[in-house]
Amino acid sequence: MNILEDMNPQQKEAVQYTRGPLLILAGAGSGKTRVLTHRIAYLIENGVKPYHIMAITFTNKAAQEMRDRVDQIVGFGSESIWVSTFHSSCVRILRRFIDRIGFLNSFTIYDTDDQKTLMKQVIKKLELDPKIYKERALMSAISSAKNEMISPEQFEKNAGLDWNKKKISQVYYEYQAELKKNNALDFDDLLVKTVELFKQCQDVLEYYQDRFQYLMVDEYQDTNTVQFQFINLLAAKNRNLCVVGDDDQSIYKFRGANIRNILEFEKSFPDAKVIKLEQNYRSTSNILDAANGVISNNKGRKEKKLWTENEKGAKITFRKFQNGFEEAEYVTGEISRKIRNGECRYGDIAILYRTNAQSRLFEEKLLIANIPYKIVGSVNFYARKEVKDLLSYLKTVDNASDDLAVQRIINVPKRGIGATTISRIQAHAAESGTNFYGALLEAQYIPGLSRSLSKIESFTTFIQKLRTQVQYYSVKELLEHIIEETGYVKKLEAEDTDEARARIENIDELISKVVTYEEEEESPTLSGFLQEVALVADIDSIDSDSDFCLLMTLHSAKGLEFPYVFMAGMEDGIFPSYMTITGDDPDELEEERRLCYVGITRAKKELVMTAASQRMIRGETQYNKVSRFVHEIPRELVELGREKDLDRDAFVNPRQRFSNNVSFKPRQFTVTRLEHLEYNVGDTVRHTKFGVGEVTDIADGGKDYEVTVHFDHAGVKKMFASFAKLKKI
DNA sequence: TACTGGATTATTTTT
DNA sequence: TAATCCAGTA
Numbered sequence: 001m002n003i004l005e006d007m008n009p010q011q012k013e014a015v016q017y018t019r020g021p022l023l024i025l026a027g028a029g030s031g032k033t034r035v036l037t038h039r040i041a042y043l044i045e046n047g048v049k050p051y052h053i054m055a056i057t058f059t060n061k062a063a064q065e066m067r068d069r070v071d072q073i074v075g076f077g078s079e080s081i082w083v084s085t086f087h088s089s090c091v092r093i094l095r096r097f098i099d100r101i102g103f104l105n106s107f108t109i110y111d112t113d114d115q116k117t118l119m120k121q122v123i124k125k126l127e128l129d130p131k132i133y134k135e136r137a138l139m140s141a142i143s144s145a146k147n148e149m150i151s152p153e154q155f156e157k158n159a160g161l162d163w164n165k166k167k168i169s170q171v172y173y174e175y176q177a178e179l180k181k182n183n184a185l186d187f188d189d190l191l192v193k194t195v196e197l198f199k200q201c202q203d204v205l206e207y208y209q210d211r212f213q214y215l216m217v218d219e220y221q222d223t224n225t226v227q228f229q230f231i232n233l234l235a236a237k238n239r240n241l242c243v244v245g246d247d248d249q250s251i252y253k254f255r256g257a258n259i260r261n262i263l264e265f266e267k268s269f270p271d272a273k274v275i276k277l278e279q280n281y282r283s284t285s286n287i288l289d290a291a292n293g294v295i296s297n298n299k300g301r302k303e304k305k306l307w308t309e310n311e312k313g314a315k316i317t318f319r320k321f322q323n324g325f326e327e328a329e330y331v332t333g334e335i336s337r338k339i340r341n342g343e344c345r346y347g348d349i350a351i352l353y354r355t356n357a358q359s360r361l362f363e364e365k366l367l368i369a370n371i372p373y374k375i376v377g378s379v380n381f382y383a384r385k386e387v388k389d390l391l392s393y394l395k396t397v398d399n400a401s402d403d404l405a406v407q408r409i410i411n412v413p414k415r416g417i418g419a420t421t422i423s424r425i426q427a428h429a430a431e432s433g434t435n436f437y438g439a440l441l442e443a444q445y446i447p448g449l450s451r452s453l454s455k456i457e458s459f460t461t462f463i464q465k466l467r468t469q470v471q472y473y474s475v476k477e478l479l480e481h482i483i484e485e486t487g488y489v490k491k492l493e494a495e496d497t498d499e500a501r502a503r504i505e506n507i508d509e510l511i512s513k514v515v516t517y518e519e520e521e522e523s524p525t526l527s528g529f530l531q532e533v534a535l536v537a538d539i540d541s542i543d544s545d546s547d548f549c550l551l552m553t554l555h556s557a558k559g560l561e562f563p564y565v566f567m568a569g570m571e572d573g574i575f576p577s578y579m580t581i582t583g584d585d586p587d588e589l590e591e592e593r594r595l596c597y598v599g600i601t602r603a604k605k606e607l608v609m610t611a612a613s614q615r616m617i618r619g620e621t622q623y624n625k626v627s628r629f630v631h632e633i634p635r636e637l638v639e640l641g642r643e644k645d646l647d648r649d650a651f652v653n654p655r656q657r658f659s660n661n662v663s664f665k666p667r668q669f670t671v672t673r674l675e676h677l678e679y680n681v682g683d684t685v686r687h688t689k690f691g692v693g694e695v696t697d698i699a700d701g702g703k704d705y706e707v708t709v710h711f712d713h714a715g716v717k718k719m720f721a722s723f724a725k726l727k728k729i
Numbered sequence: 730t731a732c733t734g735g736a737t738t739a740t741t742t743t744t
Numbered sequence: 745t746a747a748t749c750c751a752g753t754a
Contacts, residue, residue, distance in 0.1 A: 058744065087744060112743080187744060254742060355741055418730045537744060555742045577741055595742080618740065619745040
């Protein structure tokens with residue numbers, strides 16, 4: 001086949017520009033995956049060995065897709081090209097070399113759940129007040145530090161005299177020490193340790209530099225500092241680095257993504273060639289114009305304008321409803337109608353929303369309407385309780401050095417081993433320098449266990465017995481054996497609730513995943529299965545053959561496309577989220593707007609946006625205005641249900657009229673004047689987001705106090721006392 | 730040790 | 745609302 005066939009001039013140029021740094025600014029739907037895959041084919045056709053090519057993506061799904069397409073056009077040798085995610089590339093490298101920086105190559109990977117458990121233990125060990133030091137906040141502080149390649153030592157130095165930060169650095173130290181003890185790495189560590197390895201072991205770095213002479217990175221706008229360093233180190237020698245991205249689709253700042261990586265690529269590589277792909281092949285021109293209308297409100301973008309030769313297509317539909325129920329009913333009704341009319345199949349339709357919690361209403365209505373659907377996200381399959389329990393058994397059998405796994409299952413199902421026993425064992429493990437499972441094996445020498453001793457022994461004999469069987473049984477048999485012996489499913493059957501049945505279904509699903517693994521892998525092993533499972537996200541498992549409507553967050557939708565898209569919950573306070581409107585960081589609003597842009601550009605043929613004027617959030621009714629993003633779409637592109645739906649000051653219901661004079665804010669924001677403030681000018685206060693600062697002014701604004709605070713790091717901020725929830729310290 | 734019910738609290742997005 | 749935590753009880 002001709003690799004350059006059917007390509008526009010820019011695409012051709014991108015495919016053929018193979019030497020030196022290259023930045024491809026690829027707008028939504030401009031065929032960037034096609035360019036990447038064809039570029040790989042072109043490289044090979046021009047004498048580059050497949051072995052020397054590496055392509056990096058963010059999700060396994062994207063990697064898989066690219067792999068398939070590469071296989072199709074390359075044929076021979078394509079299997080030796082590395083096409084994988086950042087995380088799995090790092091795992092592959094670390095499995096081979098991490099012993100060089102003091103870990104065992106058999107390290108385990110901790111997911112978010114494990115991190116949380118570990119963090120709880122750290123908080124307890126350091127005797128911190130969990131009311132002040134929340135594991136969530138600590139975890140995100142540590143994670144951002146890791147994303148910026150800040151070590152605990154560095155963190156401590158940066159903290160200076162900031163008492164709070166010093167405490168966090170202590171936690172960070174301890175947390176890393178615990179990981180090390182368990183021979184475990186968290187998601188962030190996979191990147192950090194790889195970069196560390198590269199920096200410390202020149203020979204390893206050179207080995208990979210020689211191996212990966214041609215590097216390609218997809219979704220470059222979402223890279224963070226560690227990922228940037230990882231790529232830079234690998235590319236430093238040959239400098240054949242091609243990155244593809246769209247600054248307008250950068251939506252992972254909260255996860256440390258550094259939009260500067262793309263905006264300043266030319267600074268890092270002054271000789272970089274820049275190619276813009278601006279022709280959109282995906283959407284109708286109406287959809288594209290709507291997207292452009294919204295995103296043009298952002299400042300500091302790379303100059304580009306998307307265009308298309310596609311027809312105008314239908315207008316964007318906007319409908320507003322009384323509440324979330326009616327909204328969901330309308331959406332399901334529309335879906336049924338489309339199917340009835342034979343317009344499309346279920347799989348052509350996606351419902352997108354801002355937060356996972358919004359899926360519930362749709363789920364209910366879809367169920368009633370008998371529409372097949374799949375929810376992507378919310379809880380990752382491998383993070384579900386029952387699945388994790390069983391995986392923890394497998395982990396324990398495989399390699400009992402993972403304390404968290406052992407602790408998770410030691411009393412699941414209930415064996416009468418309680419909290420006191422567990423802390424005794426932990427204490428013993430700490431004393432004798434073994435891990436938790438090691439201490440269990442020595443249980444008979446631990447004083448004070450009395451009654452629990454026999455229970456512990458029967459647990460360990462069970463595990464030891466399974467271990468002797470590992471080599472004779474398949475993973476599937478082993479898993480079924482565990483389910484049988486522990487009576488896990490039997491217990492659930494006895495519960496006889498919908499929830500229990502759903503859990504059993506998940507267990508069956510797990511068994512079939514094991515079977516698939518064993519069928520596909522040449523030499524399947526238990527460790528191999530556990531490794532594979534550690535890095536999969538929910539989105540990875542959706543296959544395009546099955547005919548389901550898909551429900552997912554806007555974030556999960558990145559990189560996908562659908563003929564028909566519903567964007568639900570288009571309300572200020574939901575999308576853009578409450579946090580971004582009340583906070584005063586305009587960058588965050590811009591990120592939300594990019595998210596909206598991503599959502600709109602997922603649609604190929606039709607886009608429907610819906611809003612509800614009244615919505616239940618966490619048991620409280622909120623009254624929201626129509627999202628500002630809807631207003632940013634050129635009016636002539638929008639088809640309304642009722643003319644007044646887009647009137648900014650229409651009275652939709654009496655409650656809203658009531659709160660009207662408080663400038664249209666949802667009721668949640670309605671000001672309840674605080675009678676007295678717990679702080680005064682000169683006091684030191686803490687803000688949940690900006691940290692610690694000094695109150696420099698308090699002005700009585702009649703309805704509320706306006707407080708001016710000089711924050712140590714965030715600068716001077718003015719805020720309303722009733723929103724800011726400042727705490728005196 | 731396990732279970733219950735009341736209180737508390739979280740609220741954005743996830744590889 | 746829903747999940748989690750904690751104290752009191754069996």
